[in-house]
Amino acid sequence: MTDKLKLYGKEFDSRLLVGTALYPSPAVMRESVSASGSQIITLSLRRQNPEQQQGKMIWDYIQESGCQLLPNTAGCKTPKEVIALAEMSREIFATDWLKLEVIGDDYNLQPDPYGLIEAARELVKRGFKVLPYCTDDLVVCRKLLEVGCEVLMPWGSPIGTGRGLMNKYNLQTLRERLPDTPLIIDAGIGAPSQAGEAMEMGFDAVLLNTAIAKAQNPVLMAQAFKLAIESGRAARNAGLMLKRQTASPSTPTLDMPFWQQTVTAGENA
Ligand SMILES: CC(=O)[C@@H](O)[C@H](O)COP(=O)(O)O
Numbered sequence: 600m601t602d603k604l605k606l607y608g609k610e611f612d613s614r615l616l617v618g619t620a621l622y623p624s625p626a627v628m629r630e631s632v633s634a635s636g637s638q639i640i641t642l643s644l645r646r647q648n649p650e651q652q653q654g655k656m657i658w659d660y661i662q663e664s665g666c667q668l669l670p671n672t673a674g675c676k677t678p679k680e681v682i683a684l685a686e687m688s689r690e691i692f693a694t695d696w697l698k699l700e701v702i703g704d705d706y707n708l709q710p711d712p713y714g715l716i717e718a719a720r721e722l723v724k725r726g727f728k729v730l731p732y733c734t735d736d737l738v739v740c741r742k743l744l745e746v747g748c749e750v751l752m753p754w755g756s757p758i759g760t761g762r763g764l765m766n767k768y769n770l771q772t773l774r775e776r777l778p779d780t781p782l783i784i785d786a787g788i789g790a791p792s793q794a795g796e797a798m799e800m801g802f803d804a805v806l807l808n809t810a811i812a813k814a815q816n817p818v819l820m821a822q823a824f825k826l827a828i829e830s831g832r833a834a835r836n837a838g839l840m841l842k843r844q845t846a847s848p849s850t851p852t853l854d855m856p857f858w859q860q861t862v863t864a865g866e867n868a
Pocket of ligand 1: 617618619620641671673698732757758759760761785786787788806807808809810
């Protein structure tokens, strides 16, 4: 069975998307991204300009790696700022893929739903392939689909908090109500187990940055996330058992001790 991640008509083997910020050095970033197996890498023109030293090293690596580049509009607060940055990013990074961020609150970096919809509508008209970083609000998500986004990236929890899946009810609702939309959990993932849980819940992929970049050993942590995401996806595909309220013996109790039992065909099916 092929189990590829499909986004905007492209297929990927890896379901882990990673950021390139906050690493102790470009060399560690490079090794970590490679260890993560990720094929989609996000970076911000505002913070990692290829014309500056560090930005150039990151840019060179991404070009060598053959990964899909996903420029982001981190730090933008209005649709106007977003559109200007998106156009510059498209020109410099030579891709029309865009991780759309419109931040509505400085304290929790929560996406501004109104700004997001307005910006997404305009960007789609201009030919961008928009992946919006959004809240887990079903109505906002539906509006983003209506204006032409083909992929959505609801937050797990606020960027950089490492709190994991903050509102599982909302996330589960999104998964159930938007079964055909690729949904990527973006931000707030602090541990591989949280990424695995997102995959078990049926999300298509996970995007993260801080948990790998700020680990004591980023390369090892990148490997751990890779394994957790693969494991969570395999578990989802295998079909998880339903939770029960009452206990149910996993070893059937028959009348006689097992060494005296003669099992007849079909009895323990
Ligand atoms: C790099 C990037 O795009 C972040 O804004 C993203 O949302 C990841 O968040 P964490 O750093 O919480 O993983």
